[in-house]
Amino acid sequence: MKPNDKNEIIELNVGGFNYTTSRTTILSYPDSMLCRMISGQIPTATDTNKRIFIDRDGPIFRHILNFLRDKTLNIPENFSEYAQLRQEADFYQIEPIVAHLDYLFPDKFNSKASLNQSITSLTPAVVNESPGTKDMYFTIISKLHQGTLETLIGSIRIISTINFLEPKSKKFINCLVNPNGSNQSAQLKNLDIFVCEFKFMHEEKMISCKPCGANGKSLDPNLMSLLQTVFRLAKRLGISIGYWEEIFYLGLESAAPNREQFCSILAEKTNAKLLSSCVCDRRGSFEDTNNCSLVERWHINEIVSNN
8 A cells, every 4th residue: 555545544642542443534634743644744653563653642542533534523512621622723723623622611711722833813802791792703714914814613694794695595595594484493492502614615616514513512412403494494595515414515606705804893893802812823934825724703782693
């Protein structure tokens, strides 16, 4: 078998715990530390059985590996080691896990450590909460030098602020955030707490949306019902969905907004406040500007309807 065969079986020894996976799984996040280890960019040690040895938390690694396999962070209900999970995800440079945990626990993690200790921090803004207000926290990841939006992790309602959606996608989002009819309204009542990962596909003029649960837990029956309702509506309105109905795609009339444009939209349509930010520096050289991302955590408690 060729050394770089994507079907190659990879055996790992992580802190004394043995794992077996495929090169394809590791390569699913090519910028990660794991990928660099497997590809030989970073020197690695081996144990007596020729497994690649990584001196990190062995039990926690199963959540990292399962995320690489499923692209979803499924956490057991009795799980409590969120801080350790975030630290391990930070080490392995699996940015979506870090951003997802920052979104779920805005007061627990303040993003003070980046991978190469290249940090920009902001003093958290004061958040005034009032009874009956639905507070939403979300994370934006963008290219630091280019300002290109990469990922947004938060409620579907956040996407309703974007004016760039094509008519069909705009109608779909409006139906989700402003449901008409008692049955649909009842099924979509928990939509605001449903966390999604949005990927901005600039060349295709699309945004992919992958629902990833609520409050960091696996989908309970109520949320599974909500997910089914969302995808039924997507089918009815002609929205493109993934083969396994785990992702849907929103079309854009024009190029996706960059970070500056998106923040201007937020300022116009919401009372969004920037809580904190950090620079995730993964550059191999000073000239490399593609692997330097800005990760920002925001808060909203009011959104103006986008009709």
